[in-house]
Each structure stands twice: as C-alpha cells, then as structure tokens.
Amino acid sequence: MTIRYICPYCGTEYAKLNDSFVGEVSLGLASLTDDERKHIISYETNGDVIAKVTCQYCSEAIYRNPELIHPLQ
Numbered sequence: 001m002t003i004r005y006i007c008p009y010c011g012t013e014y015a016k017l018n019d020s021f022v023g024e025v026s027l028g029l030a031s032l033t034d035d036e037r038k039h040i041i042s043y044e045t046n047g048d049v050i051a052k053v054t055c056q057y058c059s060e061a062i063y064r065n066p067e068l069i070h071p072l073q
C-alpha cells in the first residue's frame, strides 16, 4: 500500500510513502478527528491511500495571501 500526498490547491503529488515504513502516527494522521480524516483521506481502488494535504508552497502562499483560500471541494 502506498500513501500519496496530493495538494488540494495545486493538485501536485509531492510525496509518496510506502506505509510499511510509516504508520499513521508519523504521518500526523492519528491526531485527526474522524471527520477530518474523511475529508483528507481517500482510498483508490488499487489500495493506495490519497492524503489531501496542502503542500509547502501553497501553505506559504496562503499564509501570505489568506484570501486565496477556497473550500477543498
């Protein structure tokens, strides 16, 4: 199973992790509520996990220009 990090803002897949390496704790997912998880985590038919997490570039852009924020959906 592979965990793919995709930025919801620019759509870039900026990280790919094999989960035999990393558990949910090290991914920072363990601290999420069930609701947040449903929003952020989705599962591909091939078993891959997609984590929609804002990339560093967009985080910085949003930090500088908060009006850039749009709903994730």
Ligand SMILES: [Zn+2]
Pocket: 007, 008, 009, 010, 011, 012, 054, 055, 056, 057, 058, 059
């Ligand atoms: Zn981005």
